[in-house]
Amino acid sequence: MKTKSFYLFVALNILFGSLLHxxxxxxxxxxxxxxxxxxxxxxxxxxxxxxxxxxxxKQGYGGLGSLSFSLSHKNTSILRTPILTLGTSSTLNxxxxxPGGGFYVxxxxxxxxNVTVENTDxxxxxxxxxxxxxxxxxxxxxxGKNIRIGFVGVAIGKxxxxxxxxx
Numbered sequence: 518m519k520t521k522s523f524y525l526f527v528a529l530n531i532l533f534g535s536l537l538h539x540x541x542x543x544x545x546x547x548x549x550x551x552x553x554x555x556x557x558x559x560x561x562x563x564x565x566x567x568x569x570x571x572x573x574x575k576q577g578y579g580g581l582g583s584l585s586f587s588l589s590h591k592n593t594s595i596l597r598t599p600i601l602t603l604g605t606s607s608t609l610n611x612x613x614x615x616p617g618g619g620f621y622v623x624x625x626x627x628x629x630x631n632v633t634v635e636n637t638d639x640x641x642x643x644x645x646x647x648x649x650x651x652x653x654x655x656x657x658x659x660x661g662k663n664i665r666i667g668f669v670g671v672a673i674g675k676x677x678x679x680x681x682x683x684x
Contacts, residue, residue, distance in 0.1 A: 544601060546684045548572070551582035556599035563592045570596040570670065570681075577682035578612035578649045586618070586670035586679040596668040596681070600627050607656040609666060614680040615645035619671035622654070627663040640666075651683075 546554050551572035553559055561569035570586050577583035586594050613620065621642035625634045640654050656664075670679045 544598060544684070546598075547582075548577060548584050548682055548684075549582045551584075553584070553596070558597050559594060560597070561592065561594040563594075565592075568592045569594040570668070573680060575680055577680070578614075578651070583614075583680045583682040585681075592672045594670050595623075596670075597625075598666045598684070600631055600663050600665050602663050603656055603659050603661065605657070605660050607660065609640070609654045609656055609684075610651065611668075611684045612649055612651050612682045613645055614647065614649045616647040616678060617673075618679050619669075619673045620645050620679050621669050621671075623667040623669060624656070624659060625665045625667060626659070627665055629663075631663065634665075649680075649682075 546557075548554070551574060553570065553572065559570045563569065568586075570584050573583045573585035575583055575585060584596065586596075609622070619642075622640040624638045624640050626636040626638075627633065628635045641652070666684075668681055668684075
């Protein structure tokens, strides 16, 4: 009985430890499977699944798949990375195709409890191109902090798609 309890304790510790601690090192996601990756999460203002970030059959920037956000009137959807702890000289790179709609990138500073959002900054917003393009932003201001990056799609009055790849 003690042996089973010990293994259960170790398994739970590994499971919950991995859920509660921030990811360190590099994060690369090519979305080639056309699915929301494990550890990422999606929030949307619409209950319609097609109005939130989801996998796409559209060929991505440099691979097989991408993620897309289908815009319709007054919808917003946020695709969030897992919690990350950044080292020095960190950058965010991603490719985007935006034939319409609003798009911006946010950085959420996460508290020591790995739950509470202590601060949210807008990293990038503005005009985006309707052809696949690569973007790069410095994350040096967040060195040593636990953060989560959010890719935000916003409907701005017409139907359109936003495609994201190679984060």
